[in-house]
Amino acid sequence: MKTIIKFNFLLVALIVSLTSESVFAKIERIYIYTDSEGLTVFSDRQPQKDDYVEQMIQPLKTVTWIRSDITINQITQKQRKKATKPAPKSAKSICTKIKQDLQKTENALSKRQKPxxxxxxxxxxxxxxxxxxxxxx
Known part of the structure; x- marks a missing residue:
């Protein structure tokens, strides 16, 4: 049962990839056979053995996307307002604390110390x- 599911999944994946607009778009049929190691092989070339299944590929119609409906990674008005808000007072107090620590550390470096x-x-x-x-x- 598992091999049939894998086989069907691989067949669908192969057909979808072969019918997309690429170098493989011109392939009209595929050959399915098992090799000497027992693995299922999908090929566009006819195998030398007579034990294979030939499958025709129907060309897929092209899908056109409507650009106005795509809103992925679009910044909304609300997000734009959040981004332009000024920093709160607590952020200013953090900056003054960091400045004070900077001055203390610089003063400490001016004195002689162990390495x-x-x-x-x-x-x-x-x-x-x-x-x-x-x-x-």
Whole structure:
């Protein structure tokens, strides 16, 4: 039963792909046979063995899409308004906090430190600068 379902599914998939507008659109018939390993083969060439099934392919009619109905990835008026709203006051307070942390870290770097502490402060400074550019700039 499973092989029949697989066979039907593969046949439908092959027919759909062969009838699409491509190089295979000119193929009018396919040959279905099993090879020496027992696998089902779909081919546009006639096999040498006499044990095969020949299937005619009917050309499909072209589908035309109505462009006015397609609204995928379209920004609505509501989304556009949300995108242009000014930042809330809480975002401004976050920016001031990040600025203060930046100044503290820069001041700490101006003093003499152990190499390990210096490296930690440098990475912290880079992270704060990145956060400031992302949220406040």
């Amino acid at each position: 390990e502490e210096f490296d930690l402060l440098k990475t912290k400074l880079a992270d704060l600068r990145w956060r400031y550019r992302k949220k406040c700039a």
